[in-house]
Amino acid sequence: MADDLIYLPAARLAELLGSGKLSSSELVQSCLARTKAVDGRVKAFNSYDETGALALAQASDQRRAAGQARGPLDGIPVGFKDVIAVAGQPLTCSSKMLANYISPYDATVTVKLKAAGAIPFGRLNMDEFAMGSSTENSAFGPTANPWDLSRVPGGSSGGSAAAVAAGEMPVSLGSDTGGSIRQPAALCGVVGLKPTYGLVSRYGLAAYASSLDQIGTMARTVEDAALVLGVIAGHDPRDSTSFKADVPDYRAELGRRKGPWRLGVPKEFFGAGLDPEVGAAVRAAIEHYRQAGCEIREVSLPLAAEYAIAVYYLIATAEASSNLARYDGVRYGHRSTKAKDVVDLYFQSRAEGFGDEVKRRIILGTHVLSSGYYDAYYLRAQKVRTLIRNEFTAVLRECDALLSPTSPTAAFKIGEKSSDPLAMYLTDIYTISVNLAGLPGISVPCGFTGGGLPIGLQLIGRPFDEAGLLAIARHYEQAHAWHTQHPSLS
Amino acid sequence: MKYEAVIGLEVHVQLRTKSKMFTRVAAGYGEPESTLVDPVVLALPGALPVMNKEALDKIIKAGLILGCEIAAVCKWDRKNYFYPDSPKNYQISQYDQPLCIGGAVEIELPGAARNVMGEHKQIPLTRIHLEEDVGKLNHGASDSLVDYNRAGTPLMEIVTDPALASADEAYALLTSLRIALVQGGISDCDMEKGQMRCDANISIRPVGETKLGTKVELKNLNSISFVRDGIAHEIRRQLAVKENGGTIVQETRDFDGQTGTSQSLRSKEMAHDYRYFPDPDLMPVNVDDAWKASIRATVPEHHFDRQRRFMADYQLPYTITSVLVPDRALADTFEATAKLGAAPQAAANWIANDLLRELARSDVGRGLSPTDGLATCKIQPAHIAGLVKLVESGVISNSIAKEVFVTMFQSGELPDVIVEKQGLKQSTDTGELAKWVTDAIAANPRAVAEFKTGNEKALNAIKGAVMKASAGKANPKLVDEITRKLIG
Known part of the structure; x- marks a missing residue:
């Protein structure tokens, strides 16, 4: 049984659990076995809680036996990006700074998942403090792409994508500030959903850039993403930026929304820098919708294409420089033993605790906010951000969703871009503007390169129209079998 | 050359709220170190601030009491700096859009004699904004420990215009401000507990000059008397510098109230760049007219207005009004007693003399403000009104009445009951x-x-x-x- 389980979608696992053909304990044992078998090579996990997960699985089985199952996710293990708090588990942010930090409290998404019976299985590797696009910026070493272990899984939620792609986890949580869920999902051949800013509470998500961060999910199918979103979405009084909106039953909505849709294709997202194989796969996906009777129209997002990366690196780093100030070695986290006085304690602890990319962004953000530069950088970037948002709003008035590549290329080699930050930043060129505009985006597998690497199709939706976006994505998924292919991991 | 002083104050006042500014953990004083904490107070990874509406209500009320314009939107900014008492290493504050703009504090300067009302002046305010307090550093011989109980307590910063001319005016401003804020239920303003703290910006300039001189900021003025002493000392120090042909250096100085001396803490060159920017974790909050109106309905009469009314309507002498009016419950007790028909002068005398004396030496009132003492004592306006009437109608003499007062303070019985029980009626046989x-x-x-x-x-x-x-x-x-x- 165990080997048959590893690539089953969560919705199918839920059916098996519901019918009594599978127990949560068996499922968790299967995940543990798979993780032990492959994670030495994939390195998706920073840590996992074997005894805790098995105990929760047993409790789930007892609930189910007593007729008190809490819903479809009851008994299903979930991997957590190591930036989302689970009480009693490490919260390292893949940083030396928090290498020994255990969270004393649950994030709101954790509370909700636990209440639904899901099992927080373990901590998934990432770029340090979610800063990066390859998971190479981890203090604990890079995660490998399960399709080609010499390549990156994308980032920053690389561990979350790789764990699902490698059959270790049926679903996982990630966070997406500029593409950190969608880009690794594309590079690993899984579904990655970044919800609208404000739909999912950020309470318990260690902040990188507060106005851009959003928790979302990695899954094998669009339906699974809908299933998890339905549990984690909704207003949270602990997060002032969380939106007071009704949360529909996303999974039920999938069947109700049938199209045809009006879909926009931003012409600037198909320009120079786009790998031809990726471009061809995405165009084929667009053709699928045209064949299905959807109206395809070319649209233009000139500001998003031209300025999104610049605006992002001003706003995100400014916020990061302030958000990461709390890691000072005083109350928790890494504390240097070399410090002579309190100011030196800050310098030494932060110099030792943070990696290069984190330092680079803190320095940039500090500069962006400093007296005399604020107006030229931060304030100007906020204004351009508003214009980019307006640009999307105008286009989405005419279209139900936009279609584009998720990433300009398939997975690149480990080390290939790590010495060239700008080249690395460009891998998020199609995803980053979606965060600036606060919109929902999803990446679904849409083919493979000649070399067998997955390619992702990005769909961008209207604010809080996840139900519509998921239905459009699922329409493509149901007509194709990309998501049923799995890496050999040989 | 003749010089004049120009002084501006920055007054920090902790708001009296049940919970902290951005989280539901209790605000308080005197608890064991770092027990009033949670993930938000300690700035644990992932914690987020959520605004305390009670704190916003209170600063709006303070603004209405002081005649400020209330902003239509409450906007939050981050003030970035590293210090161990600041858990996030930034403070959530209000930078370019304070909640209260303008307004004034009415002050009374010392009169020619104790029984003569002094000159009144309006000292204009620049702004009032809301922020969060920091923790407290306790310095030991070899290390320093941080107590985070105070961290995150709602804190209001009141900034005056550079419009005060003397140490006495600063003293008068803090006195009047404290009365207004305590009576409005905004804060207890206990300077010993750090609930009210004051920094002063002081400069001198030749009389007739309109440009401000170089300012010196005086910190750690932790009682109203120290504020007066510190400012007077700083003005003398600056005058001496000028007289000796020196120049005033822009700096921050620390005043030691015990020794009456000050020393430099830091110069302008070491000033921080706080890198203010709007806090992305907190949405701006609209303050609409209905909200303001509902708070305006709770604003009490200003203590100076009340004093003038007591003198005009009840013909009370200035001296006794200046005892009654600074304490809201005391003044309320007087007014309720007068409304019961008691002769106002007599009622005021009983309250200002006998009631205060008994409160001060009783178990319930010792060491408390009259307001707090009155809240637990048994004397009600009906007691005092009854006593005044018994004396007025000749049923008991004034000296017997004094004894009756002590008895009713202790037992809570009405005066006619005591007089009857103890046979204290005057003999008319x-x-x-x-x-x-x-x-x-x-x-x-x-x-x-x-x-x-x-x-x-x-x-x-x-x-x-x-x-x-x-x-x-x-x-x-x-x-x-x-x-x-x-x-x-």
């Missing part, structure tokens, strides 16, 4: 009175003789003897009549 008078005349032949030569005062000796014989119960008016009749 003319037969009994005549006997006491006859005895007194017989015992004081010299006084009788002097009275007969026209010395009115001599009668007091006889009346005193009668009061003594009657244990204070003889009606003084009847005694006077009978004595004159019997002697004459």
